[in-house]
Amino acid sequence: MDFSLVVQTILNGLANGALYAVIASGFVLVYRATSVVNFAIAEFMLIGAYLTYTMSLFFPLLVALLLALPLAFAFGVLVERGFVRPLLGRNVVAVIMATIGLAATLDGTALILWGPDQKAMGAADISQLPKEMPNLAFNMGGVFLSSKAVWSLILALPLAILLVTLLKYSRYGILLRAVSESETAALAMGINAPRVVAVAWGISAMMAAIGGAFLAGAAGGGGPGHHLVLLGLIVFPVAILGGFDSVPGAVVAGLLIGLIEAFSQLYLESFLPGITQAIPFLIVLLVLLFRPYGLFGQHRIERV
């Protein structure tokens, strides 16, 4: 076994996994805060990636990504206020159908606003060369990491860890966890639950935007297109493996699935072509069969 190849695979796996972790942690955050399974998460990624693309037409890519974040946050808040809030408390199937409808609506809106063709970051025309972030690719002792992977490791991974930390220790994180348990009890204590929930949706959209922009190739050339919607499906296995209601779980599961995919690509893909795409979903089947709470899912506290 080539040691440097293994190290390179681990780092690449973690880099991809960090993106899954970022998107899935935002997805789980919304589920925690509102019990809504956001089936439009892939479209949140898509919109975030397109917002980054639009900004990148006017600014350097890194600045564009930073500018797209508040826009994505505002988009998330808007969706919560206009679409989710009126549905809260309704039948769960109705809410699920509604978020699927939201996904289709956002998909169509993106199609109208940005057109059906794949874009290149910072390029008004696909024939132009895409803008790129500063090149951080490195090759050390036989370990090669692309610039995209390095950016993902230094930007996405710390962000996911920051979210977990803030959720655990910051005052707003505690309020969010309180509201996620009982909005009524929170309101009785004077906690502005609607605002807390809206912020959760905003953060979720922001995380999806980062993940979406990176998966679309923000750091390594390329650009957003509708293929992102399919990539977004990865959120569900990650969330389920993590326990569905645990943000730290989503981060760990994202990294794990990234690693598993990377090793599958290295060792399995040659004699089982296509297995890498299937593996996360096989994991979901196993998790649901043998450990429905996932890695970090909450066990209900019941006094007897």
Add this chain to the structure above:
Amino acid sequence: MAEINVENLKVVYRGVILALQGVSMRAGTGEAIALLGPNGAGKSTLVRAMAGLLPQYDGRVLDGKIVINGQEANHLPALKVAELGLTAILEGRPIFRYLTVTENLRAAAHKLSPQRQKEITDEIFTRFPRIYERRFEQGGYLSGGEQQMLLLGMALLTEPKILVVDEPSLGLSPKLTEEVMRVLDELRRDKGLTLVLVEQNARAAFSIVERVYVMEQGRVVFEGTAQEAQADADVMEFYLGGAVAGGFSEAKRYRRRKRWV
């Protein structure tokens, strides 16, 4: 000023279930009153209405008035009611079960400066040493009495002027109930709170309140001082005799005293 007036309040759930049918009550500044009554009398509905939480239960005020500190609060949302200084501890000990004791307290203290939060938290830990001992445990693992103490601590961190407590003795042993009542009384006197205590355990409530309202089927059927209530044969028979099966309306003299209904 910390007073609450309810006038002829009618509340309906889901547009059809009339839970309060014209309830009037008042609690003056620094006063402690009790709302007594059996299950389904409308006590918790009255608490929700006072706290502005009816929309959370698909309910709304149909008619009548709630006035808190001189300001009409019928249709105020819960957050505005909280700003008027009313804090409600709802029934069922609604702490945040997955948060630790300290986190529960921090959640309730969200509006306070760190300095003020520390002062009040220290006071809470002094009043409730058991809560201090278990400060790193998840709220869901506390005993019923500890959860009630934690809720009182959380309420203190909202710096209330009017404290509404719904069924604090529910599921507690007589000894713990006595302890909770003692603490409530102590807090009220120390902080000059107006206290609205909702209880089924009349004997416990009598020990700390000045006036009593008895509710049944969405109406107030008795109003008087704690002494008058204890001297009233119907109230005592219904609450402390334990022999009347059909509710207050079946108490011996109830039908003769039409002025109640």
